[in-house]
Each structure stands twice: as C-alpha cells, then as structure tokens.
Amino acid sequence: xxRLLHVAVGAVVLAALIPVGRIVAWPQQSPSPRWITxxxxxxxAVGTATVSNATVRLIARVTIPGExxxxxxxxxxxxxxxxxxSAYVGHRAQGAALTPGSNRRVLFNQASRVTIPVxxxxxxxxxxxxxxxGEDLAVSLYVPGTDVxxxxxxxxxxxxxxxxxxxxxxxxxxxxxxxTGITTSMLWLKAIxxxxxxxxxxxxxxxDSITDGNCSTVDAQNRWExxxxxxxxxxxxxxxVHKAVVNEGISGNTIGRExxxxxxxxxxxxxxxxxxxxSHSGVTDVILFMGTNDIRREASDxxxxxxxxxxxxxxxxxxxxxxxxxxxxxxNNTTNSPWDAAKTATRNRVNQWxxxxxxxxxxxxxxxxxxxxxxxxxxxxxxxxxDIHPTxxxxxxxxxxxxxxxxxx
Numbered sequence: 001x002x003r004l005l006h007v008a009v010g011a012v013v014l015a016a017l018i019p020v021g022r023i024v025a026w027p028q029q030s031p032s033p034r035w036i037t038x039x040x041x042x043x044x045a046v047g048t049a050t051v052s053n054a055t056v057r058l059i060a061r062v063t064i065p066g067e068x069x070x071x072x073x074x075x076x077x078x079x080x081x082x083x084x085x086s087a088y089v090g091h092r093a094q095g096a097a098l099t100p101g102s103n104r105r106v107l108f109n110q111a112s113r114v115t116i117p118v119x120x121x122x123x124x125x126x127x128x129x130x131x132x133x134g135e136d137l138a139v140s141l142y143v144p145g146t147d148v149x150x151x152x153x154x155x156x157x158x159x160x161x162x163x164x165x166x167x168x169x170x171x172x173x174x175x176x177x178x179x180t181g182i183t184t185s186m187l188w189l190k191a192i193x194x195x196x197x198x199x200x201x202x203x204x205x206x207x208d209s210i211t212d213g214n215c216s217t218v219d220a221q222n223r224w225e226x227x228x229x230x231x232x233x234x235x236x237x238x239x240x241v242h243k244a245v246v247n248e249g250i251s252g253n254t255i256g257r258e259x260x261x262x263x264x265x266x267x268x269x270x271x272x273x274x275x276x277x278x279s280h281s282g283v284t285d286v287i288l289f290m291g292t293n294d295i296r297r298e299a300s301d302x303x304x305x306x307x308x309x310x311x312x313x314x315x316x317x318x319x320x321x322x323x324x325x326x327x328x329x330x331x332n333n334t335t336n337s338p339w340d341a342a343k344t345a346t347r348n349r350v351n352q353w354x355x356x357x358x359x360x361x362x363x364x365x366x367x368x369x370x371x372x373x374x375x376x377x378x379x380x381x382x383x384x385x386x387d388i389h390p391t392x393x394x395x396x397x398x399x400x401x402x403x404x405x406x407x408x409x
Contacts, residue, residue: 035070036282037202038062038131039192040246041153044253044266046077047185050147052165057096057179058139058189059160061221062131063229064244066194069127071106071139074190075116076275077151082116082188084108085142088171089127092136096161096176103140103174104129121190131194133233139189140171150187155251157213157223159184184218193281194244201284202244203228203407204277206269206311210328211249211289215385215392222392223247224366225287227399232407240408243284248276255290255307260297262337269311278318285407286315287364289325291350292388296330296337301349305358312359323406324360326351326367329379331387344377362406369401370394 039060069089075082090103107125108114116122131137161179163170170178205211205225213223229245250272254264257271269290277286288311291304308324315322327347330339351367354360370390372380379387383394390398 033067033195033197034282035193036064036066036196036199036244037191037246037280038064038066038194038244040204040248040276040280041156041186041190042248042250042272042276043074043076043151043153043190044250045152045154046079047150047152047154047187049183050149050165051143051162051187052146052148053144054165054167055140055142055163055170055178056187057161058141058186059092059136059158060139060186060189060192061134061136061158062192062194062244063133063233063246064194064196064199064242065133066131066196068195069129069131069137070193070195071124071127071189072121072191072193073116073188074121075151075188076119076121078116078118079149080145081118082148082151083143083145084114084116085144086112086169086171087124087142088140089129090138090174091131092138096138096179098138098174100174102129103172105172126195134230137192141188142169142171144169150185152188153186153250155212155214156184156186157216157218158186158221159219160186191246191280199242199244202246202280202282203285203287204246204248204280204283205287205289206273206277207249207287207289207325208253208293209249209251210292210389211247212251213247213249213395214251215389216395217392220392222395224390224395224398227396228402231399231402231404235404241404243407244282246280249289252293253290254293254297255304255311256294256299258303260294260299262297264293264297270307273311273314277315283318283320285321285323287323287325288312288360289364289366291327292330292347295327295343295346295350296339299346301346301353304346304350305353308354309359321361322359323362323364324354324358325364326354328367328370328390329372329377331378333387348377362403364402366398366401369397
C-alpha cells in the first residue's frame with residue numbers, strides 16, 4: 001500500500017511540472033546498439049597536390065553521439081592503390097591539436113596497415129572512442145607512398161591539416177606541431193559511423209553546391225543542413241527526432257548526364273546514389289535537392305522530373321522516406337552556362353510538379369524561403385550571395401524552415 005502511495009504522489013508531482021497542453025515524450029533507446037552514419041563526404045575528383053611519406057589530419061564533425069566508431073575510406077578517383085601505413089582518430093581540441101589522451105589507433109582486420117585499390121573502399125575495425133553530437137574528430141593517416149594523388153571532395157568548407165612531404169608518420173602525435181600545411185579538401189575519408197543506443201537513423205542530404213555549402217563560411221558549419229542537425233540535436237523535450245544528418249552534396253552536381261551541355265563534371269546523382277546514400281549505415285530519410293544544374297545545362301522539365309522519379313523509385317525500394325526540395329531562384333547571367341527567362345520558366349514548372357504531383361513523402365520548399373517577395377524569380381537581397389547561392393543568413397533560414405515532424409516516426 002505504501003508503494004502505491006509513493007507512485008501516486010510521484011505522478012501528481014510530475015503532472016505539476018508539465019505545462020498544461022504540452023506533450024512530453026521521453027527519448028526511447030533502441031533495443032540494442034546499432035551502427036549509424038554520423039558524417040559523410042562525396043568524393044568527386046582526384047587532387048592535384050600530391051602526398052609523399054607524410055601524414056594528413058582530417059577534421060570531421062559527427063552529428064549524433066555514440067559509444068564507438070568505425071571509419072570508411074574510399075579511393076574512388078585515385079590513380080593508384082592507396083597504402084595507409086597507420087591511422088588514428090581522436091577528439092579535436094583546436095586546430096590540428098587533439099584532446100590529450102584521446103587519440104586511438106585504427107585497425108583494419110586487426111592490422112594497422114591497409115591497401116585500398118583504385119576504386120575501392122575499406123571500413124575499419126570498431127574503435128572504442130565515445131563521441132558527442134557536434135564534436136569534431138581528427139582522423140590522422142600516414143601515407144608512406146610517393147606522389148600520391150588523393151581521391152577527394154574538393155570544397156569541404158572545413159580546414160584539415162598536413163605535414164610537409166617527407167615528414168613521415170606522426171599520426172599518433174596529439175599536438176599540432178608537425179602539421180604545418182592546411183587544406184580545405186577532404187582526402188579519402190568517406191564516412192564515420194557511430195555505435196549508438198539512443199538514435200534511430202540517418203538523414204542524408206543529397207544535393208549540389210547549395211548542399212555542399214558554396215558561400216558558407218569555412219569552419220563555421222553554417223550550411224543549411226548544419227542548422228538542421230543543430231535543431232535536431234536540440235529537439236530533446238519533444239522527444240521526436242533522434243537522427244544524424246549527413247551531407248552528400250557536390251558542387252555543380254546534376255541528376256543525370258544525358259544530353260546536358262556542357263557535360264557534368266562530377267558523377268550525377270543517378271550514378272552515385274548507391275555509393276553516397278544507400279551504402280551508408282542506418283539511413284532512414286533522403287532529402288533530394290538537385291535540378292538547378294540540369295536546367296542550366298539545357299535539361300527540359302520532363303528530363304529533370306524523370307530523373308527525380310528514378311532516384312525516388314530506387315530510394316523507396318529500400319524502404320526509405322524521400323523528401324523533395326524545390327529549386328531556388330537563379331538570376332539571369334551570361335556566364336557559367338547562361339541562365340535566362342526560359343530556364344526560370346523550366347524551374348517554375350519543375351517546382352509546381354514537386355509541390356503538387358511528385359511522388360515524395362514530403363516537400364521542403366526552399367524556393368519559398370529564399371525568394372524575393374517583390375520578385376519571386378530572384379533570390380531575396382539579404383539571402384543572395386552570388387545570384388546562385390544563398391548567404392550564410394539564407395542558409396540559416398533554409399535550415400530553420402525544415403519541419404522536424406517530417407522525420408518523426
């Protein structure tokens with residue numbers, strides 16, 4: 001009887017602490033830990049700068065917490081097999097410096113050395129390192145080869161670090177001292193998975209330069225999907241969304257390649273969907289934000305819509321939710337594949353289809369968010385960086401506009 005009284009009193013106290021009309025949902029743990037991709041990058045080129053008997057320290061921010069890690073490295077565009085002589089990962093403190101004592105050796109099938117063939121991929125063994133959402137990790141790779149051209153994501157908008165060529169293996173060094181060079185390209189590192197008991201999936205932002213982050217601020221993490229990740233991390237009292245956000249954008253990317261002029265300069269979405277989206281761990285939602293570069297390369301509205309539907313068919317065949325995004329305005333220009341009134345008309349027809357007929361599970365209407373109220377075919381002045389991409393303020397508005405209910409079960 002006393003125990004029942006305690007329960008009743010506790011319920012009354014709890015009820016008094018909950019504002020009237022507010023629904024409180026407690027975060028639910030998964031039945032067992034699962035692997036979920038918490039960070040990703042789309043390789044699309046081979047670098048011109050070479051690495052010789054040197055160490056690179058790559059900086060990546062995970063978007064959910066976890067109890068352990070595993071790392072994926074791709075050599076998609078390499079011109080020769082990549083030998084990783086040793087690898088480490090630790091908590092980044094500042095610059096190239098690590099939190100003392102956090103650096104962990106990375107093994108591959110229990111070996112410290114691994115070779116990745118041209119076009120190949122490798123996933124590390126489990127690394128016992130606890131991480132927090134929004135934490136920067138430093139992945140250090142010793143590359144013993146000579147004149148190695150990296151397979152890379154060129155515009156990462158995050159600073160990573162390199163030693164001078166010939167400096168040798170300093171991957172275990174937690175200080176910044178050996179790392180005298182910098183790069184804003186992401187070399188070889190494809191994905192970071194975390195082992196989590198609290199989160200349920202990953203949202204992949206699959207897009208072009210507006211997802212990649214052109215006109216965002218280097219190291220500020222202020223792209224639209226960065227703001228979405230922050231909002232999801234703060235969405236605790238509603239207990240709704242416990243998911244990672246993964247950026248798989250490539251500048252200049254298109255949906256397809258057929259009859260485009262000029263030809264695409266990166267693997268189109270239809271060709272890289274498996275590598276950059278479907279191969280990730282724990283994906284539950286895909287945000288498709290492409291089309292502007294197809295239109296500027298003379299694609300018709302029918303061609304853009306057909307490509308989106310084909311991506312949607314393949315995404316839904318995996319049981320994933322697909323969200324479409326309207327194409328934001330571009331201003332008329334005579335450079336960078338000219339944009340004109342006819343292409344704006346194509347964009348508007350595609351957007352009307354996305355809003356009303358497309359087979360999406362939801363729509364993010366970024367066109368409405370960034371358009372000029374006085375002229376909907378232009379980007380609003382404070383949000384306009386270069387007549388194509390939003391400013392950091394525009395990216396903030398885009399990230400803030402996303403309804404988190406779209407990702408709730």
